[in-house]
Amino acid sequence: MTLAETISSALGLEGAVGQFVGGFIGAAIVGTFILANAAVAGPWAKRKITAAFTDRISVDKLGPLGIGIIIPDAVRLISKELIVPEGVDRPAWDIAPLIIASSAILGFAVIPMGSIGSVDLQLADPEVGLAFVFAVASIASVGLVMAGYASNNKYSFLGGLRAVAQNLAYEIPLILTGISVVIFAGTLQLSEIVATQQQSLVELGPVAIPAWFAIVNPFAFILFLAANMAEVGRNPFDIPEAPTEIVAGFQTEYSSVYFVLIYLGEFVHIFLGGAIIATIFLGGPSGPGPASIGLLWFLVKIWGVFLLTQWARSALPRVRIDQLIEIGWKGMLVLAFANLFVTAVIVGVLAPL
Amino acid sequence: MSLEPPEPELDVGETPDGELDYDELADLLGEHVLDREEHVNAKGFVIRPDSVETVLATLREEAGFDHLSCLTAQQYPDRYESIYHLKKYDDPTQELSVVVPTASEEPVSGSAAGVFDTAIWHEREAYDLVGIEYEDNPDLRRILLPETWQGHPLSNDYNQDQPQIVPLREHANPMEKRTQVPDRSDTMFINIGPHHPATHGVLHLETVLDGEQVVDVDPDIGYLHRCEEQMCEQGTYRHQIMPYPDRWDYISAGMLNEWSYARAAEDLADIDVPEYAQVIRTMAAEMSRIAAHMLAIGTFALDIYGDFTAIFMYSITDREKLQNLLEDLSGQRLMFNYFRLGGVAWDLPEPREQYFQKVRDFCEYMPGRLEEYHNLLTSNELFQMRVLDTGILPPEEAKSYGCTGPVARGSGIDYDLRRGDPYGYYDELEWDVITDDGCDNFARALVRLKEMEQSARIIEQCVDVLEDWPEDEREIQSNVPRTLKPDHDKEIYRAVEGAKGELGIYIRSDGTDRPGRFKIRSPAFCNLQSLEVMAEGEYIPDMVAALGSLDIVLGEVDR
Amino acid sequence: MIGILKGMATTMKHALDGETFTVSYPEEEPDVSPRFRGVHKFSQERCIWCRQCENVCPNDTIQIVMDDQRNGEQYNLHIGQCIYCRLCEEVCPVDAILLTENFEFVGDTKDELAYNKEELKNVPWYKDLDPLESREPDREAWVGEGDGEVDYQ
Known part of the structure; x- marks a missing residue:
């Protein structure tokens, strides 16, 4: 049973009403869960991780390890004055943060997050699941362009342009690499992709190495990781923001709640990137132990990707915009095509033999 | 070295033992020389205002004076005077002053901008503050003060009570100005700074972009102008000036700045410094240098x-660790006020052994840390991709712009006053001048990293020397009169190797216990001028990197 | 690629070694050198009102008011304007003004930082450190030195 069905049957509703109410409440639960993760990541985990890399203590006064800082930070961020600069393009300027924040959450609708008892923690499982995730994930760049263009600020404008250029250059290798997985799995449906990875690849005595695509095709995994860094805009590819070059890029003019939305959107986006990676390369919620702790494994994986982005931030320089475009179009795209071709040859020609 | 270097060809006016023959130089200039002046370590030739360019060009081409170190302008009761302090990059002990008097009524002088690019900014400053007009200067605008300022504050007839309130509408509109560079249709004018994360303070870069590429950049400085020179003119030589050098380059380089004033004033007033104090000074200064370079590397990263x-x-x-050592020594972490004319304020802290141990521990700890920096920075391929061959500053341009310090040494110019014009205890110690022929952002960062190693070497040797110093000879200050009054009209220009480059002080004594004119030759000011060469045609990120590699401190640029 | 990994390994090493350089400030105070120059402490009992400190102060932070008989009435020091150069302590022949190691002082307005002699007297010693102890040996060299005239005004 899916989450939505469980809810509607618990409420005793049936038919279209049941589907709607169940889906609605289920979506609220998943959305809240993801936002809660982002709330832990933004004001607290990011500080603690950065502090660990830089030999500092960071927040430690409220709650265990200072985790209580989330509450004052939320109050502080929301209660700040919203400054609307002169000459901004009003509806676009207001909508942009909403798009950035909502598009990333939308992607979680189709991500399988394991199951609790007989309830599948997956809102919807369409046959084009992977295509849907990629599609909604890239809506965010529309938000970036809107923010950059509507802010009436040259830095924002540059940031918006950079965001477009970067997303164009990296979306294609990202999706191409994703397609190579689809060729292996033979389906776009995410639950099927996860299921394909459940078999074991090799048995080494008691230890069974699962057929995660990261292990089957590590090259594609690394390529996808790198392209994903650019997709979520983190070092070495945090060029649309690039605080030391263009102040804060597209978000220069945003303050208060709008800033929170953009900030939140970025974190959710990182988690969505992590969720995609987990789903198509790391076996989704699978892992040692009973199936009921699948959600835990899923969280470990997406937080692992989050940790990786913060690690890269602490150690890797930002590349220049022209270098980024060059890496994207001349490097990654070629490699992604090569990967796709080789995968296709292996799956289509060699495997049937 | 196994091979003797070939005997260098002597410039005109140079004697085989590296001294200057001023008579020969006077002959070279012929009738241009109207008079001769005595300055403490450089004789001065008085020339006519209209022959500035000719004289400087002759001196540069034929006598090898390729470094216009500084330009000092001042007003006397009967005349204005500009002094061009010339040096040689090969041998900074060969110094010459070219004195250009101009009439009080109409202070118009020729410009050196055609010979030395660095003269453009120096002359702008002189025009701004003193009011001398340099005829052929291509860009004679105000530099430190706002363009709407009324009068020239250092001229004698300046009315200090005049209100300087200028309404906003009379200022140039920053948005309207230069939105297009002629011959280019689709350029964008953008103000980078004064509030920008990467301008290292309140620097304002008026930049014209073509897409992401920089077409034109014009640094606008003066936001942090605090009249440091005039504050020094208000203070007495003996005590009151010394706290202020700490505040020029306030990024840990305090000891080096103090030394620049100490050296100039000691030479002006003929004060001897005990050898023991010189060793302590050397050690403290090198600690400051490491601290300053640490910050330079950190902000560059x-x-x-x-x-x-x-x-x-x-x-x-790491900088904090050094500041702990300096705090133990001087009592403050940044604003040391540790040097005194004729020595230092305090002997090493007791117990001495413990302090030596702390310093030694730091010197041992340094190489490991430097290796980490190399792992994180120089050996990182992405970093190399970013900084190699960007922000190119060719050596010829660097000389013309008067670049010194790590910026010049990163362009392969072997110029270091610690060795070229020795002071303190440096000539007794073993260390190397680091140069790199890269001329790019990478080279400048690399030079700083390697210089830290050399500084640690110097500190270690100083500790050895100090440890063996006999107890009854630990003289930290020579006997200096409470009130110093150098002779009337005695002039001196003296420089030390600061963290950013040649930090020079010009002092003219007027017979009282306060300087008559105090001029700071700020290395960051001169280095910053070369940003145009490095940045134009590059991308914005490279301009930011070039600015970072220049390691400017706005407190020193604007003074 | 090797260089990138080396860089990442270096930061990870720092993350895992668990050492921190910062301290949890109000609970844990970093050490202050005995020579550290903090807020002034003034002793009216010692002061002989020679006004040398007022004279030597580079930025007119110290203001002394005396009556006709040259008896001291006021001793004002603006600790927010002071640049902590320690010259006043250095010239004081009787150690009437000292710079304690106390660096913790706050005020809601700048006016609150203008201390009169009572407030200066009540400045606490920092961790019972006596600044004179660390400074005495060198003070000897300073006091009574120099050939020039001593200006007691």
């Missing part, structure tokens, strides 16, 4: 890596 880089925090950590 910040510019390239983004604001969550760990390198910045690592270098700040």
Whole structure:
């Protein structure tokens, strides 16, 4: 049973009403869960991780390890004055943060997050699941362009342009690499992709190495990781923001709640990137132990990707915009095509033999 | 070295033992020389205002004076005077002053801008503050003060009570100005700074972009102009000036700045410094240098890596360790006020052994940390991709712009006053001048990293020397009169190797216990001028990197 | 690629070694050198009102008011304007003004930082550190030195 069905049957509703109410409440639960993760990541985990890399203590006064800082930070961020600069393009300027924040959450609708008892923690499982995730994930760049263009600020404008250029250059290798997985799995449906990875690849005595695509095709995994860094805009590819070059890029003019939305959107986006990676390369919620702790494994994986982005931030320089475009179009795209071709040859020609 | 270097060809006016023959130089200039003046370590030739360019060009081409170190302008009761302090990059002890008097009524002088690019800014400053007009200067605008300022504050007839309130509408509109560079249709004018994360303070770069590329950049400085020179003119030589040098380059380089004043004033007033104090000074100054370079490297990494880089925090950590040592020594972490004319304020802290141990521990700890910096910075391929062959400053341009310090040494110019014009205890110690022929952002960062190693070497040797110093000869200050009154009209220009380059002080005594004219030759001011050469045609990120590699401190640029 | 990994390994090493350089400030105070120059402490009992400190102060932070008989009435020091150069302590022949190691002082307005002699007297010693102890040996060299005239005004 899916989450939505469980809810509607618990409420005793049936038919279209049941589907709607169940889906609605289920979506609220998943959305809240993801936002809660982002709330832990933004004001607290990011500080603690950065502090660990830089030999500092960071927040430690409220709650265990200072985790209580989330509450004052939320109050502080929301209660700040919203400054609307002169000459901004009003509806676009207001909508942009909403798009950035909502598009990333939308992607979680189709991500399988394991199951609790007989309830599948997956809102919807369409046959084009992977295509849907990629599609909604890239809506965010529309938000970036809107923010950059509507802010009436040259830095924002540059940031918006950079965001477009970067997303164009990296979306294609990202999706191409994703397609190579689809060729292996033979389906776009995410639950099927996860299921394909459940078999074991090799048995080494008691230890069974699962057929995660990261292990089957590590090259594609690394390529996808790198392209994903650019997709979520983190070092070495945090060029649309690039605080030391263009102040804060597209978000220069945003303050208060709008800033929170953009900030939140970025974190959710990182988690969505992590969720995609987990789903198509790391076996989704699978892992040692009973199936009921699948959600835990899923969280470990997406937080692992989050940790990786913060690690890269602490150690890797930002590349220049022209270098980024060059890496994207001349490097990654070629490699992604090569990967796709080789995968296709292996799956289509060699495997049937 | 196994091979003797070939005997260098002597410039005109140079004697085989590296001294200057001023008579020969006077002959070279012929009738241009109207008179001769005595300055403490450089004789001065008085020339006519309209022959500035000819004289400087002759001196540069034929006598080898390729370094216009500084330009000092001042007003006397009967005349204005500009002094061009010339040096040679090969041998900074060969100094010459070219004195250009101009009439009080109409202070118009020729310009040196055609010979030395660095003269453009120096003359702008002289025009701004003193009011001398340099006829052929291509860009004679105000530089430190706002363009709407009324009068020239250092001229004698300046009315200090005149209100300087100028309404906003009379200022140039920053948005309207130069939105297009002629011959280019689709350019964008953008103000980078004064509030920008990467301008290292309140620097304002008026930049014209073509897409992401910089077409034109014009640094606008003066936001942090605090009249440091005039504050020094208000203070007495003996005590009151010394706290202020700490505040020029306030990024840990205090000891080096203090030394620049101490050296100039000691030479002006003929004060001897005990050898023991010189060793302590050398050690303290090198600690300051490491601290300053640490910050330079950290902020450079910040510019390239983004604001969550760990390198910045690592270098700040190391800088803190040095500041602990300097605090033990001087009592403050940044504003040391440790030097005194004729020595230093305090002997090493007791117990001495413990302090030596702390310093030694730091010197042992340094190489490991430097290796980390090399791992994080120089050996990182992405970093190399970013900084190699960007921000090119060819040596000829560097000389013309008067670049010194790590910026010049990163362009392969072997110029270091610690060795070229020795002071303190440097000539007794073993260390190397680091140069790199890269001329790019990478070379400048690399030079700083390697210089830290050399500084640690110097500190270690100083500790050895201090440890063996006999107890009854630990003289930290010579006997200096409470009130210093150098002779009337005695002039001196003296420089030391600061963290950023040649930090020079010009002092003219007027017979009282306060300087008549105090001029600071700020290395960051001169280095910053070369940003145009480095940045034009590059991308914005490279301009930011070039700015970071220049390592400017706005407190020193604007004074 | 090797260089990138080396860089990442270096930061990870720092993350895992668990050492921190910062301290949890109000609970844990970093050490202050005995020579550290903090807020002034003034002793009216010692002061002989020679006004040398007022004279030597580079930025007119110290203001002394005396009556006709040259008896001291006021001793004002703006600790927010002071640049902590320690010259006043250095010239004082009787150690009437000292710079304690106390660096913790706050005020809601700048006016609150203008201390009179009572407030200066009540400045606490920092961790019972006596600044004179660390400074005495060198003070000897300073006091009574120099050939020039001593200006007691």
